[in-house]
Amino acid sequence: MSSNFRRGRGQAGFLLLLILLLTSSAAAHAAANTANAANTAAPALRRFAVTRAASTIKIDGVLDEEAWKSALVIDLPYEWFPGANVTPRVKTEGLVTFDADNLYIAFRCQDPAPRAIRAHLIDRDAVGTFIQDDHVGVNLDTFDDEQRAFQFRVNPLGVQVDAVFSEVSSAEDFSWDAIWASAGRVTGEGYVVELAIPFRQLRFPRSSAPQTWGIEMFRSYPRDVRYRMSSRYTDRGKDCILCQENKVTGFSGIAPGRNLELDPTLTSQRSDARQPDAFPPSSDAGLERGKTKTSPGLTARWGFSPNASLSAAVNPDFSQVEADVAQLGINTRFALFYPEKRPFFLEGADLFLTPLQAVFTRTVADPDWGVKLSVKEERNAVGLFVSRDGQNNLILPANQGSSFAFLDEKVTSGVLRYRRDVGERSAVGVLYTGREAGDYHNRVGGVDGFLRLTPSDTVRVQYLASNTLYPRRVAAENGQEQGAFGGGAWQAQYDHFAESWNGYVRYLDLSPKFRADSGFIPRVDVKTAEGQAERFFYGEPTSAYARMSLGFHALRTEDHAGRLTDQSAELFGTYQGARQSALEVHYLHNRTFYNGVLFDLDQGTLDFLFNPTGGITFEVFTEVGGTVDVDNTRKGRIVALQPAAELRLGPHLNLNLSYLDQRLKVAGGQLYDAQLAQARLVYQFDVRTFVRAIFQYTDIGRNPALYRAPVDRRDRNLFTQLLFSYKINPQTVLFAGYSDTRLGVDLVHLTQTDRTFFVKLGYALLY
Numbered sequence: 001m002s003s004n005f006r007r008g009r010g011q012a013g014f015l016l017l018l019i020l021l022l023t024s025s026a027a028a029h030a031a032a033n034t035a036n037a038a039n040t041a042a043p044a045l046r047r048f049a050v051t052r053a054a055s056t057i058k059i060d061g062v063l064d065e066e067a068w069k070s071a072l073v074i075d076l077p078y079e080w081f082p083g084a085n086v087t088p089r090v091k092t093e094g095l096v097t098f099d100a101d102n103l104y105i106a107f108r109c110q111d112p113a114p115r116a117i118r119a120h121l122i123d124r125d126a127v128g129t130f131i132q133d134d135h136v137g138v139n140l141d142t143f144d145d146e147q148r149a150f151q152f153r154v155n156p157l158g159v160q161v162d163a164v165f166s167e168v169s170s171a172e173d174f175s176w177d178a179i180w181a182s183a184g185r186v187t188g189e190g191y192v193v194e195l196a197i198p199f200r201q202l203r204f205p206r207s208s209a210p211q212t213w214g215i216e217m218f219r220s221y222p223r224d225v226r227y228r229m230s231s232r233y234t235d236r237g238k239d240c241i242l243c244q245e246n247k248v249t250g251f252s253g254i255a256p257g258r259n260l261e262l263d264p265t266l267t268s269q270r271s272d273a274r275q276p277d278a279f280p281p282s283s284d285a286g287l288e289r290g291k292t293k294t295s296p297g298l299t300a301r302w303g304f305s306p307n308a309s310l311s312a313a314v315n316p317d318f319s320q321v322e323a324d325v326a327q328l329g330i331n332t333r334f335a336l337f338y339p340e341k342r343p344f345f346l347e348g349a350d351l352f353l354t355p356l357q358a359v360f361t362r363t364v365a366d367p368d369w370g371v372k373l374s375v376k377e378e379r380n381a382v383g384l385f386v387s388r389d390g391q392n393n394l395i396l397p398a399n400q401g402s403s404f405a406f407l408d409e410k411v412t413s414g415v416l417r418y419r420r421d422v423g424e425r426s427a428v429g430v431l432y433t434g435r436e437a438g439d440y441h442n443r444v445g446g447v448d449g450f451l452r453l454t455p456s457d458t459v460r461v462q463y464l465a466s467n468t469l470y471p472r473r474v475a476a477e478n479g480q481e482q483g484a485f486g487g488g489a490w491q492a493q494y495d496h497f498a499e500s501w502n503g504y505v506r507y508l509d510l511s512p513k514f515r516a517d518s519g520f521i522p523r524v525d526v527k528t529a530e531g532q533a534e535r536f537f538y539g540e541p542t543s544a545y546a547r548m549s550l551g552f553h554a555l556r557t558e559d560h561a562g563r564l565t566d567q568s569a570e571l572f573g574t575y576q577g578a579r580q581s582a583l584e585v586h587y588l589h590n591r592t593f594y595n596g597v598l599f600d601l602d603q604g605t606l607d608f609l610f611n612p613t614g615g616i617t618f619e620v621f622t623e624v625g626g627t628v629d630v631d632n633t634r635k636g637r638i639v640a641l642q643p644a645a646e647l648r649l650g651p652h653l654n655l656n657l658s659y660l661d662q663r664l665k666v667a668g669g670q671l672y673d674a675q676l677a678q679a680r681l682v683y684q685f686d687v688r689t690f691v692r693a694i695f696q697y698t699d700i701g702r703n704p705a706l707y708r709a710p711v712d713r714r715d716r717n718l719f720t721q722l723l724f725s726y727k728i729n730p731q732t733v734l735f736a737g738y739s740d741t742r743l744g745v746d747l748v749h750l751t752q753t754d755r756t757f758f759v760k761l762g763y764a765l766l767y
Helices: 003-035 472-477
Strands: 047-049 072-075 078-081 092-098 102-110 135-141 148-154 160-166 171-173 181-186 190-198 211-222 226-230 246-251 260-273 292-305 308-314 367-377 380-389 392-396 403-407 411-422 426-437 440-454 457-469 485-497 501-510 526-538 545-558 564-577 581-594 597-613 616-629 634-649 653-666 669-684 689-702 714-727 733-745 751-762
Touching: 047 072, 072 246, 092 135, 092 211, 102 135, 102 211, 135 160, 148 190, 403 472, 581 616, 597 634, 616 653
Parallel strands: 047 246
Antiparallel strands: 072 092, 078 226, 092 102, 102 190, 135 148, 135 211, 148 160, 160 171, 181 190, 211 226, 211 246, 260 292, 260 751, 292 308, 308 367, 367 380, 380 411, 392 403, 411 426, 426 440, 440 457, 457 485, 485 501, 501 526, 526 545, 545 564, 564 581, 581 597, 597 616, 616 634, 634 653, 653 669, 669 689, 689 714, 714 733, 733 751
């Protein structure tokens, strides 16, 4: 019997065991549901009829107009967490009406202790802080196809959050921005909020007949735990959201309008820098003053039909006013991931999400122009974007690690995506990505599918093929193949999502020659079988916990030569309880092959989150156990401690602090001690205006005697950013800021290496 056959049989057996574990759990859950069906049957979807507003409405948080007296009233009778569709602890009413231009939404939120309401002034779409406040919201499935919904949330002070929810990708895209009005007011009985959403900011069918939309109105009530209430019944055994929403009919005499938006910008920037040969500094020479560059730009968005929109940007300003969260880049084998933050690329990004991340727009670094097209016509969706970039940054992936290459030439990038809805909430899709520049290209194409077998069971599959050509110099310097070469990638995943049992099994195959330069796939030459099963336990109102779980995760990866490179068996547990506390504990036994050596490693992690009051959130993460010393190919022991805190000091001031201390010990002593401290201080004057300071400090100390190659004994880095922001809406903005970087090496003190001053003006013109 050949060794290849034995290896293949072992991996197949591993995957089969995972499938049997998950499907047996699913079968047991299904049997329990059948036995109790008479007691747990979900009620029929609630249906409502809306009428046109009887008067004009002023958005001021005071519901005193005649229109509100005759508006549709939708109550929120279900608490879906921590209780399972139990009667909520507080009463909430949602109100809905409309006129020719706007959809009007209001909430009356009763509270037995109004002084306990959590409400802070924060920047719009600051989701991490926003969700800790009391807030309400609405989901609008405007095509009533149970595939995609617009989401609008407001806290008691009128702070806005908006998003698009995709059922196929199970993702909330908070980068989507609409221009709408809101107001909130705390009262002696609770609080009231009011929204006006222009129809030209939404997409929906153009029809003279009354329309029916899916709708959910919801409320978040954070106290000892975060109670979550809804206008709809939530079946925990269904892996779909929009299929359970209420229906509201009666929208007539409305139209999306021309929906033309022009966003001109003017950006002025000056960067001063120390020349590379002046560091470490040997004299008192300072920074060389740079030239002030002022650049006009224009972004245009045109909804030329209810189902299609076109965006174009000329000389776009993609300056980042939100600094990336710093990460430690020590003892790493693969490229670090930084999320996209630029609005032009984020809008409609959910359409480009596929199981394999073949689209990652941060590969477009410095574009001269860009064009995007988005079309949703009945069951068909098409997305396209093309850009011309001044830089070509490449990740060169392999099984053991990834490296980088930089081509100093302009590159044209394009992505084409087609998706068709099939049956009830299933879909198939086609994806193509291309990057072209001189004697370089990377082209990727493939198909994918999302199949909903039952309300609790889904399958996702994708296949991609690539063709790549690197310039001869780049190929030679980085050990890549000369001439054009091709590779394939595919993935299949089965998910089970039910009230008591969740889990998945997945198989992934990335060939050694597969490249996705428009995406983020930093590792190839892998065949991975993976699975997880998790059992949930829900508490009663008198229990000491809201929800707990126990789970098992396993993974096995081989390269295409059949060699084991990664194997993991993991036990984990979670707990959610009083004071919005959350605990997650993992124990792992790993086998890792690196640089010719197979390591056996045991590791444990613990993550604890605690929210004792509305103004304090505390979290601590710790990691202890075996790891690989990447620089020296030997076994080490890592100890990491990462505390973090968010302090909301009154309604205006927010302070985020985090600190990471990571130490790696090897035979002979401590190899390094790496520390990363970050602070983010924001003072919010009102819903439109804030000032912010960000500080990021890294300090890495090494023991050179324990390294095989020469290293610096100490590296330090300090990044600072100061920003003033004024936003009338997401596009009508004024930003003024300053940032600088300071470096220190060995005995050289922290020395400023660069600084930047910038001002940006943006204005939204709506037609």
